[in-house]
Amino acid sequence: MGEVTFLGTGDPLNGERMQTCLALRLALGDVALLDTGSGTSTLAALSRSRLSLESIRHLFITHRHFDHAGGLAPLLVALTALPEASLTIPGVEDWLGGRLRWNKLSPGEAITVGDAEMTPFEVVHGIECVGFRVSQGGHTLVYAADTRPSPNVVRYAKGADLLIHEAYGTGEDAEQAHNFGHSTAADAGKAALDAGAKRLVLTHLRASRFADPTALEVEATSVFGGPVEVADDLGVFDF
Numbered sequence: 001m002g003e004v005t006f007l008g009t010g011d012p013l014n015g016e017r018m019q020t021c022l023a024l025r026l027a028l029g030d031v032a033l034l035d036t037g038s039g040t041s042t043l044a045a046l047s048r049s050r051l052s053l054e055s056i057r058h059l060f061i062t063h064r065h066f067d068h069a070g071g072l073a074p075l076l077v078a079l080t081a082l083p084e085a086s087l088t089i090p091g092v093e094d095w096l097g098g099r100l101r102w103n104k105l106s107p108g109e110a111i112t113v114g115d116a117e118m119t120p121f122e123v124v125h126g127i128e129c130v131g132f133r134v135s136q137g138g139h140t141l142v143y144a145a146d147t148r149p150s151p152n153v154v155r156y157a158k159g160a161d162l163l164i165h166e167a168y169g170t171g172e173d174a175e176q177a178h179n180f181g182h183s184t185a186a187d188a189g190k191a192a193l194d195a196g197a198k199r200l201v202l203t204h205l206r207a208s209r210f211a212d213p214t215a216l217e218v219e220a221t222s223v224f225g226g227p228v229e230v231a232d233d234l235g236v237f238d239f
């Protein structure tokens with residue numbers, strides 16, 4: 001069984017939550033991060049979680065928006081100070097000398113990190129952006145990243161144990177959500193339904209005055225018909 005910790009669950013301007021970052025537990029206590037949050041939000045979240053900075057060995061970034069990639073520089077600086085730290089980042093230049101390795105990622109091609117197989121897939125967000133299908137111990141997690149409704153999410157989330165999907169707002173916000181390259185809670189529910197996912201978790205939330213987490217959960221549940229939860233910072237989910 002796999003375990004994922006939400007180190008950040010907010011959109012770029014949500015002051016109530018930290019920005020998007022997921023931590024995936026690998027064999028031997030190693031951790032892979034999916035996205036880096038922004039600024040020092042991920043460092044702050046790590047210090048409040050059960051995960052250590054030293055345990056981060058792999059880093060995957062879905063796209064260049066600052067709420068996903070903006071935590072990279074502080075993270076590398078923090079790791080540089082730890083003599084035992086090393087890191088593999090697909091597609092990022094060498095900042096830690098021989099201790100940092102980087103690998104090229106190609107959409108649709110799986111790579112292996114520890115006991116997990118990670119397959120990036122293209123989504124539709126207005127700039128180059130990928131989601132990830134993670135297979136670990138016979139279980140599957142799919143992180144759809146930032147995307148408007150995309151057939152690729154349904155395709156790669158087929159039969160997933162856990163689908164992690166963004167939710168910009170409810171159906172009332174559909175036009176704006178889609179224009180900005182995002183999805184509504186109903187879109188997330190439809191993706192989970194069409195993919196036959198077992199469970200849906202919503203993340204990347206706007207501030208609560210713009211998007212009420214309970215309303216998002218209700219809307220996604222009404223479309224999906226399966227279990228739906230809204231992630232909170234430091235929330236831990238098995239898959």
Ligand SMILES: [Zn+2]
Nearest residue numbers: 063065125146
């Ligand atoms: Zn984005």
Ligand SMILES: [Zn+2]
Nearest residue numbers: 012065067146
């Ligand atoms: Zn984002």
